[in-house]
Amino acid sequence: MRHFPRHFPRHVSTTNVMKKIVFATMVATVCAGSARAASEADYLAAAAAAESANKEAGRLRNQWTVTQAALNAAKKAAESGNFDSAVKSAQEAEALAKASIVQATSEMQRWKDLEIR
Amino acid sequence: MSALRALLVAATALGLGATAMAEDKPNPPADAKAFQDYFVKKFPKVAFDDFVNGPYSMNADMRRQWEEKEQFPPYEFALEAGKEMFAKPFKNGKTYADCFPNGGIGIRQNYPYFDDKEGKVVTLELALNRCREANGEQPYSYVKDEMASLTAYMAYTSRGKRFDIRIPDDPRALEAYEKGKEYFYTRRGQLNFSCASCHVQSPGERIRAEILAPALGILNAMPIYRSEWSGMGTISRRIVTCNSQTRAVPLEPQSDEYRNLEYYLSYVSNGLPVSGPGARP
Numbered sequence: 001m002r003h004f005p006r007h008f009p010r011h012v013s014t015t016n017v018m019k020k021i022v023f024a025t026m027v028a029t030v031c032a033g034s035a036r037a038a039s040e041a042d043y044l045a046a047a048a049a050a051e052s053a054n055k056e057a058g059r060l061r062n063q064w065t066v067t068q069a070a071l072n073a074a075k076k077a078a079e080s081g082n083f084d085s086a087v088k089s090a091q092e093a094e095a096l097a098k099a100s101i102v103q104a105t106s107e108m109q110r111w112k113d114l115e116i117r
Numbered sequence: 118m119s120a121l122r123a124l125l126v127a128a129t130a131l132g133l134g135a136t137a138m139a140e141d142k143p144n145p146p147a148d149a150k151a152f153q154d155y156f157v158k159k160f161p162k163v164a165f166d167d168f169v170n171g172p173y174s175m176n177a178d179m180r181r182q183w184e185e186k187e188q189f190p191p192y193e194f195a196l197e198a199g200k201e202m203f204a205k206p207f208k209n210g211k212t213y214a215d216c217f218p219n220g221g222i223g224i225r226q227n228y229p230y231f232d233d234k235e236g237k238v239v240t241l242e243l244a245l246n247r248c249r250e251a252n253g254e255q256p257y258s259y260v261k262d263e264m265a266s267l268t269a270y271m272a273y274t275s276r277g278k279r280f281d282i283r284i285p286d287d288p289r290a291l292e293a294y295e296k297g298k299e300y301f302y303t304r305r306g307q308l309n310f311s312c313a314s315c316h317v318q319s320p321g322e323r324i325r326a327e328i329l330a331p332a333l334g335i336l337n338a339m340p341i342y343r344s345e346w347s348g349m350g351t352i353s354r355r356i357v358t359c360n361s362q363t364r365a366v367p368l369e370p371q372s373d374e375y376r377n378l379e380y381y382l383s384y385v386s387n388g389l390p391v392s393g394p395g396a397r398p
Contacts, residue, residue, distance in 0.1 A: 061374065063366035064307045096307070103304065111302040114313050116148075116155045 003065055038083040046090035053097035064105035067096040138377065143295050145284050145384060152385040156333040158367030160321070163376035165241040169337040169392040171330030179328060192269055192342040192394040194351045199270030207252040213267070216248035225268075225275035225391050229380050230283065231290040238293050238376040242266055242351055246371075260357060265340040265349035265394075272340065272393030278389070281339060282384040287351065299383025300374050301332075306363030312378070315359075329398060332392065334386050336379065345398065352379060 050071055057063045074089035152278075153230050154170060160175060167174040171184045190359050203221065214220035218227075228241035239247075245267055246256035257263040292351045304311045315324065316332035321331075350358075353370035356378065360367040368374055 017128045032273060058366075061368060062305055065361065065366055066307050068366070099307075103309065107303045107305070111299055111311065113131070114302040114317070115298070116151050116317065 040078065040083055040085040043074065043078045043083045043086040043090060046087045046094065048076075050074070050093035050097060053094050053101065057097050057100040057104065060101060060104035061062045062089065062100050064096055067093050067100065070096060075080045143291050145291070145294055148298070149385045149387055153188075153388075155345060156319070156320075156331050160331070162269055165388075166390055168331055168334035169389050169395060171335060171338060171395070172328035175331070176328050184398060190342070190394075191344075191396050192340075192349060195266040195269045195340075195342065196273055196394060198262075199266035199268070199273075202267055203270050205229075207226050207249070207254050209252050211252050214246065215247055216244070216251065222274045223278060225272045225393070226278040226280050227282070229376065229383060231287065231380070233285065233287055235374065236289045237274070238297075238380040239244075240352070240371065240376055241271065242353055242381050243371050243376070253398055259351060259353035261351075262349055265351045265354075268340045268351060269349065269394035272391055275391045276393075277390050280328060280387045280389055282380070282387055292379055293294065293377045294384060296374070297377035297379070300378045301381055306360065308363045309343030310363040312329075312359065312382075315384060330397075332382065332385075332391075334389045336383050337386060337389050338392045338397075340393060341395040341397045349394070 039053070049066070054063060054067050057067070070089050070093035074086045074093060077083070077089060078086035152397045153165075157165065160168075163174045170180075170183075173180040206212050214222075218224055225241065226245070229238045231237075242259055244263055245264065246259070257267075284294055301312045304314065310381075312332065315329045316335060320329050320331035337342055338354060339355065340349055341350050341355070347355075353375065356375050357367040357370060
């Protein structure tokens with residue numbers, strides 16, 4: 001009698017796993033192909049998140065010029081009706097703002113490493 | 118035995134804690150000595166007083182060009198304008214001389230100072246605008262020509278006088294100094310640069326076409342005519358521009374942070390002569 005690992009019967013499971021991967025890939029491909037275009041509401045939500053993060057960076061006195069540039073690009077794209085691009089730029093702005101917050105908070109201690117003593 | 122070990126561990130911890138506290142205790146004179154020693158050791162061929170000449174102190178070619186330019190210095194027009202502006206009475210008949218000790222002549226080396234009434238640092242640019250406002254005049258922009266001209270004239274009357282920035286026995290003054298130091302060493306902007314990244318770690322090195330000036334004595338030459346700007350620039354303009362270049366949103370000129378930064382950076386350059394107004398590429 002042949003013995004197989006209890007939870008991973010090789011000859012059966014390999015086929016099943018392959019089927020699942022193929023199926024998942026097909027689903028992902030179909031979904032990606034039919035992804036809906038971003039709406040104005042998507043842009044407004046992304047811009048609000050970016051503005052909120054940038055406001056926090058401002059409270060820490062550490063905003064970056066590139067954050068505002070990305071927000072401006074998002075607004076411009078939204079005004080021209082290109083909400084895909086607007087959302088992308090707003091998300092970039094949010095990521096930049098969050099990075100500036102991380103910088104400000106980590107530098108509260110790290111600046112001492114540079115000090116001439 | 119274990120009690121003895123615990124006692125030893127506690128004593129060691131207390132000792133380390135005390136050492137750490139001593140290291141963290143603000144000590145401006147020790148800071149200034151360490152700061153100046155760093156540059157003197159890094160550039161053993163540069164005479165101490167020559168640090169006020171920024172990149173010209175560390176590049177022979179640039180120095181020759183600068184010495185030739187000094188025959189007809191590009192800041193001369195600003196200097197003349199500043200002299201006239203300084204003497205011209207306000208509408209109420211008073212002048213800038215009425216606002217400053219010694220009539221405003223030969224006093225640049227004492228700015229910025231800590232004002233115990235306000236509890237904050239007062240820079241020369243701020244004092245000039247406060248003088249204007251106290252006499253019913255509109256303040257000047259901190260980053261434009263009028264302010265640069267006025268400070269150019271006041272610096273010129275103080276040339277050769279050594280920086281003598283005081284930190285009075287006031288915890289608020291020490292706090293302002295410490296905050297200025299923190300600002301100087303704090304990385305900011307998308308490029309993740311601090312003031313020290315350029316002016317402590319890399320003076321004498323090129324950043325694109327420019328040779329970076331050492332932080333030591335960097336304010337002694339202010340205000341400056343910059344070829345890059347095709348005009349004069351104040352200390353405020355210099356700091357704001359530095360921030361922008363790192364892709365950080367600059368703070369408002371004469372914000373507390375910038376005033377504290379100027380206080381720190383001037384203090385650690387104590388003993389160096391005023392050389393402003395200066396000229397830079």
